Amino acid sequence: MQVKKSTNNxxxxxxxxxxxxxxxxxxxxxxxxxxxxxIFDTLNNYKVLNFSHDHKIHLILASILFFFAFLVxxxxxxxxxAYKNLLRKIFTMELLIAIASHVSFIxxxxxxxxxxxxxxxxxxxxFEVSIILFLFFNAGKYLEEKLQKKSSSDFQGILKLKNRxxxxxxxxxxxxxxxxxxxxxxxxxxxxxxxxxxxxxLNSDFATIDYSSIxxxxxxxxxxxxxxxxxxSINIGEPIYLTSTKKAQDSFLMQTINRLESxxxxxxxxxxxxxxxxxxxxxxxLILSFLAFAIWxxxxxxxxxxxxxxxxxxxxxxxxxxxxxxxIGVAVLVISCPCAFGIAAPMAIYxxxxxxxxxxxxxxxxxxxxxxxxxxxxxxxxxxxxxEGKPKVVEFQGDSSFSPLIKEMAQNSKHPISLSxxxxxxxxxxxxxxxxxxxxxxxxxxxxxxxxNKYSLISHEFAKNNNFLIDxxxxxxxxxxxxxxxxxxxxxxxxxxxxxxxxxxxKVVKKFQSHGINCIIASGDNPxxxxxxxxxxxxxxxxxxxxxxxxxxxxxxxxxxxxxxxxGDGLNDILALKSADLSIAFESGSNLSNSIADISLxxxxxxxxxxxxxxxxxxxxxxxxNFLWAILFNSLFIPLAFLxxxxxxxxxxLMLFSSIFLIVNTIIFKKRHQKFLEKTI
Numbered sequence: 001m002q003v004k005k006s007t008n009n010x011x012x013x014x015x016x017x018x019x020x021x022x023x024x025x026x027x028x029x030x031x032x033x034x035x036x037x038x039i040f041d042t043l044n045n046y047k048v049l050n051f052s053h054d055h056k057i058h059l060i061l062a063s064i065l066f067f068f069a070f071l072v073x074x075x076x077x078x079x080x081x082a083y084k085n086l087l088r089k090i091f092t093m094e095l096l097i098a099i100a101s102h103v104s105f106i107x108x109x110x111x112x113x114x115x116x117x118x119x120x121x122x123x124x125x126x127f128e129v130s131i132i133l134f135l136f137f138n139a140g141k142y143l144e145e146k147l148q149k150k151s152s153s154d155f156q157g158i159l160k161l162k163n164r165x166x167x168x169x170x171x172x173x174x175x176x177x178x179x180x181x182x183x184x185x186x187x188x189x190x191x192x193x194x195x196x197x198x199x200x201x202l203n204s205d206f207a208t209i210d211y212s213s214i215x216x217x218x219x220x221x222x223x224x225x226x227x228x229x230x231x232x233s234i235n236i237g238e239p240i241y242l243t244s245t246k247k248a249q250d251s252f253l254m255q256t257i258n259r260l261e262s263x264x265x266x267x268x269x270x271x272x273x274x275x276x277x278x279x280x281x282x283x284x285x286l287i288l289s290f291l292a293f294a295i296w297x298x299x300x301x302x303x304x305x306x307x308x309x310x311x312x313x314x315x316x317x318x319x320x321x322x323x324x325x326x327x328i329g330v331a332v333l334v335i336s337c338p339c340a341f342g343i344a345a346p347m348a349i350y351x352x353x354x355x356x357x358x359x360x361x362x363x364x365x366x367x368x369x370x371x372x373x374x375x376x377x378x379x380x381x382x383x384x385x386x387x388e389g390k391p392k393v394v395e396f397q398g399d400s401s402f403s404p405l406i407k408e409m410a411q412n413s414k415h416p417i418s419l420s421x422x423x424x425x426x427x428x429x430x431x432x433x434x435x436x437x438x439x440x441x442x443x444x445x446x447x448x449x450x451x452x453n454k455y456s457l458i459s460h461e462f463a464k465n466n467n468f469l470i471d472x473x474x475x476x477x478x479x480x481x482x483x484x485x486x487x488x489x490x491x492x493x494x495x496x497x498x499x500x501x502x503x504x505x506x507k508v509v510k511k512f513q514s515h516g517i518n519c520i521i522a523s524g525d526n527p528x529x530x531x532x533x534x535x536x537x538x539x540x541x542x543x544x545x546x547x548x549x550x551x552x553x554x555x556x557x558x559x560x561x562x563x564x565x566x567x568g569d570g571l572n573d574i575l576a577l578k579s580a581d582l583s584i585a586f587e588s589g590s591n592l593s594n595s596i597a598d599i600s601l602x603x604x605x606x607x608x609x610x611x612x613x614x615x616x617x618x619x620x621x622x623x624x625x626n627f628l629w630a631i632l633f634n635s636l637f638i639p640l641a642f643l644x645x646x647x648x649x650x651x652x653x654l655m656l657f658s659s660i661f662l663i664v665n666t667i668i669f670k671k672r673h674q675k676f677l678e679k680t681i
Contacts, residue, residue: 066127
């Protein structure tokens, strides 16, 4: 027995949106007529109406129903292709729909034509089963697609950007090209209201950008020359010029699209299990339906007075055993369509993925729902994960009159320490002519003025090791890194520089610890700095001076005892991320580390880690709840249909209720947990 991917089935039996709407509309009109015909026939059977003597009314109504049912079968002729799957022993939901509809129509047609030829009393038969079954199934698929599109409107908007045209400047002239043809170094022109096609730096002096697709904020952001602007954002100001820094295929926008597409194109283990259940469930239902038909026919012929033991929702329109057997057999088929097992997992996973994307979380593929997240251990990288990843001056000791000179020196270096000092010092009006600074890697900055005075901006360690004079009034008792400013080898200023712990780190770590999860730090930084962060966060287990391979070996060692979640953002985290059972990376970090992570976070807030794990846990609970409902529903109502308590039309109502319940349950999950995530921690 083969298991066919549900995604392929949906594509195979899918209609265009317009064609689906037209078919549903036609089937709805036919259903309305069939419904009132059914009511008329039922009331007549119960003697509420007394048209039993009017043979022509029954003949006309039954003939119209016969024609309409045939029309619906013709409109849905593609379902005959499902029988190819039967020959190949591929059992799908479409096959169940096809058999239930075609069997009910064929039996009704034979019965109808037989009664006309023999002059027997004409009844409505159950042509309405074919009509209603296709209507409900098609309407359900259409509404599901509408729900998905509504739920993923942001994603659908991003997908529309994939094949957009963009403008580049060539030899001073504007040319239109496909966005995916943009390469690094192209000068890109973006008119007002257009999307930034690829990651770029701003050439224009000023730009006003709608960054909501990047940061989720409604307020626009003002950019100045040379700042980076990510693709997918929208220029809402005047036309601007940019220099592309990435190929369009490698841009932020395309990475997002590729990740999201992989979720929906790759069926997860949960979905494969769901498909497997359907592949087993479908032949089981077919066998039960045939057995129900055979057993009731045998009982009818054996007992003779069949109507006394038949307990259907409505009395059979005649007591012929073959009719009642078919009646009950079709009821068993119908109540199983569409199988709740078939939509339980896909609905939950799709809704969860959209919920995650709206919260700036991107799952690499649907396999993450299978990851073991009952772990009791989470390993965090330090720099850029638990900390801001940017050095910041928090204290200055010394003569502030040298601030303009120090700021000018720092301005001539792109080193993170120099940038932090430059940003810390106030602006000044002094002008320095012919100002020259020499930078020595591993040492620092040096400037010699016109009077031959030597000024140095160096690390505290370098100053100590090279016999610089350090006044005892300077204090070096706080945790952090010290950079000193010296004049002629005498220290006259001291900067305390730290990589600040993220505001959210402490509460997130505390939250995990309250759930019994052991938090560990694995860092390449020196032991002093790592210990400082560990103390601030209340983390007892930490490792310092780790090279990439050391982190990998640490994960390999710890995962022997428990599944490991690793959270990082840098190139030195790649091996550890790949080794971990579940890997999480911040989008602001290395592109390579992000590309191999199971979960990408588009905000540096550490709360995002907790949110992402909560979404996965809640989704697994939703899948289990949906499966539980499917099991209970089918366990209760299939036997009732088998025993003759439920007729085909009532089976239709129950089947619809089952599917609606799963859809509504998924919608409630999404809305309830969106509110939960907004209040998280």
